[in-house]
Amino acid sequence: MKSGIMEEKMSFEKWKQMKQALMTVFCFLMVFACSGKPHPEKIVAASNPDLKEHSKEFRQEVIRVAEGVHVAVGFGLANSILLEGDDGVVIVDTMESEEAAKPVKEAFSKISSKPVKAIIYTHYHPDHAFGTTVMAGADHPEIISHETTLGHLDRIVSVTRETTYTRATRQFGTLLPEGGVVNCGIGPHLDFREHNTIGLIRPTRTFSGDRLDLTIAGIKLELVHAPGETSDQIFIWLPDKKVLLPADNFYRSFPNLYAIRGTAYRDVILWVKSLDRMRQLKPEVLVPCHTRPIYGKQEIYETLTDYRDAIQFVHDQTIRWINKGMTPDQIVERVKLPNHLVGRPYLHEYYGTVEWSVRAIFDGYLGWFSGNATDLFPLPPRERAEKIAQLAGGKDRLLENAKLAFEQKEYQWALEVCDHVLRLEPDNRQAKDMKAAALATLGEKQIASTARNYYLTQALEVKGDITITQRKNKEMEMVHSIPLAAIFNALSVKLDPVKSVDTDQVVGFRFPDTGEAWSVHVRRGVAELQPRFPENPDITVTVDAAAWKEIVAKMRNPAMALLKGDIQIEGGTFDLIGFLRLFET
Structure with missing residues (x-):
């Protein structure tokens, strides 16, 4: 096979094409995006005093909340919890990176030198699972989660990964220079940037259904499936200590x-029901995975009651106005928390907001259509901008209106007008500068850390001070753990419909080391993917799954893999190049 490849006498340019094509198809990433250019080391940005005061919640310390129960607060976005038993410890959640986990692990080791018997993931979010290699050390603990967590981890390589991670970078402000992030609402910061390392270990023990009762190192644990912020969420009850996580x-x-x-729709009524199950336990200590513990049976019961009431109130009142024919824009003006809830310290809008929740609930029940027929087929953005400019008396007048709005401190209107200008003149420097200024000013006013971080990050993007690009993969074990199904399922949305409009071609992939096979059939603008080898492929590719994952993760040079015989092709190397080039970068 090697000699057959060499006989084709591929030019250097063809080798470059092959490399580019193979790199292009599955150019996937694992977690949050990062900057591709230098950015300011510091910015000066005012902050909402309530949000600034909230930073006290994240004083860095390990708190002993009960005998054998400690929680590390303020080391990263999430908390990590240490449960000490007779002959070992259990760790609940492991931080967002190896770097975030190391100081927590050191602090836990000072409390107990006993081996780690088990690590429990409360759910799949990276800030709860990406420091596991550090926490596990050399102890080889069981990694326990709900069975649905596996599927969520597999979707790290998802069809919307690029935009989700770009938006996550803005939400958490991971690229903001010093002076940008006040806090992240539920933690001081997210410790995940280009230099950070993913330390995920996939669960080794999962449970299905509602509940799993365990005794580990003499500690009685009840793991209860409790959908809420995620559908795989579990809470952990320590019945002997009356401690609830x-x-x-x-x-x-x-x-x-x-x-x-x-995110996909979060079923808020299931969230309410999960909180009701927690209330029924009457815990004496509440140890969240974000923010500080709460003590006292009555205090906890009342707090959880107010929390679930706030969620149900927003849900019920949104539905009430939906049934009166209101649109999302109309409903957000009407749904406000009642006074007895709005003042509760656990319901300030540091992370989520009522307005965003109303819109999500509307969309979760009814989808995108507002109910107003005007919205069925709206004008394209550029055409709308042209007509708005006509109403204003021309593009120059439109920009003048934006300036006037800004001067009158109507920053939202200034943003909207600037967007119209930029649709007509994407490189208009004045409009960009004004938009950036409006974004920064709005960001400074926000109590919601998520809104602040998003505004300030996008302001720097508009100015050209930062650029968000995809994170390079460097964790070999992580790459090897991604299922082939996740890689192939993300492929179809990369197909260029113009390039492939006249293509009808089938490529079969065989992976001898795993016994798996995949079919990719490009059929006039659609890529049909099947987890089996096709009957009569035009091209056959044989390669070990591990090698293929390294290639698509840009950890291995595809041209060298071909030369070494790690990839075997039947049907023509140049035909494969042409096929792969149908897919976007």
């Missing part, structure tokens, strides 16, 4: 019923 279904902020980084 509610995971992310409770923290000191109005809950994130919708995340602006982009």
Whole structure:
């Protein structure tokens, strides 16, 4: 096979094409995006005093909340919890990176030198699972989660990964220079940037259904499936200690019923029901996975009651106005928390907001259409901008209106007008500068850390001070753990419909080391993917799954893999190049 390849006498340019094509198809990433250019080391940005005061919640310390129960607060976005037993310890959640986990691990080791018997993931979010290699050390603990967590981890390589991670970078402000991030609402910061390392270990033990009762190192644990912020969420009850770990279904902020980084609909009524199950336990100590513990049976019961009431209130009143024919824009003006809830310290909008929640609930029940027929087929953005400019008396007058709005401190209107100008003149420097200024000013006013971080990050993007690009993969074990199904399932949305409009071609992939096979059939603008080898492929590619994952993660040079015979092709190397080039970068 090697000689057959060499006989084709591929030019250097063809080798470059092959490399580019193979790199292009599955150019996937694992976690949050990062900057591709230098950015300012410091910015000066005012902050909402309530949000600034909230930073006290994240004083860095390890708190002993009960005998054998310690929680590390303020080391990263999430908390990590240490449960000490007779002959070992259990760690609940492991931080967002190896770097975030190391100081926590050191602090836990000072409390107990006993081996780690188990690590429990309350759910799949990276800030709860990406420091596991550090926490596990050399102890080889069981990694326990709900069975649905596996599927969520596999979707790290998802069809919307690029935009989700770009938006997450803005939401958490991971690229903001010093002076940008006040806090992240539920933690001081997210410790995940280009230099950080993913330390994920996939669960080795999962449970299905409602509940799993365990005794580990003499510690009695009840793991209860409790959908809320995520559908795989579990809370952990320690019946002998009356200690409840509610995971992310409770923290000191109005809950994130919708995340602006982009999420599927979070069923808020299931969230309410999960909180009701927690209330029934009558815990004496509540140890959230974000923010500080709460003590006292009555205090906890009342707090959880107010929390679930706030969620149900927003849900019920949104539905009430939906049934009166209101649109989302109309409903957000009407749904406000009642006075007895709005003043509660655990319901300030540091992370989630009522307005975003209303919009998410509307969309979750009815989808995108507002109900107003005007919205069925709206004008394209550029055409609308042209007509708005005509009303204003021309593009120059439109920009003048934006300036006037800014001077009158109507920053939202200034933003909207600037967007119209930029649709007509994308490189208009004045409009960009004004938009950036409006974004920064709005960001400074926000109590919601997520809104502040998003505004300030996008302001720097508009000015050209930062650029968000995709994170380079460097964790070999992480790459090897990604299922082939996740890689192939993300492929179809990369197909260029113009390039492939006249293509009808089938490529079969065989992976001898795993016994798996995949079919990719490009059929006039659609890529059909099947987890089996096709009957009569035009091209056959044989390669070990491990090698293929390294190639698509840009950890291995595809041209060298071909030369070494790690990739075997039947049907023509140049035909494969042409096929792969149908897919976007």
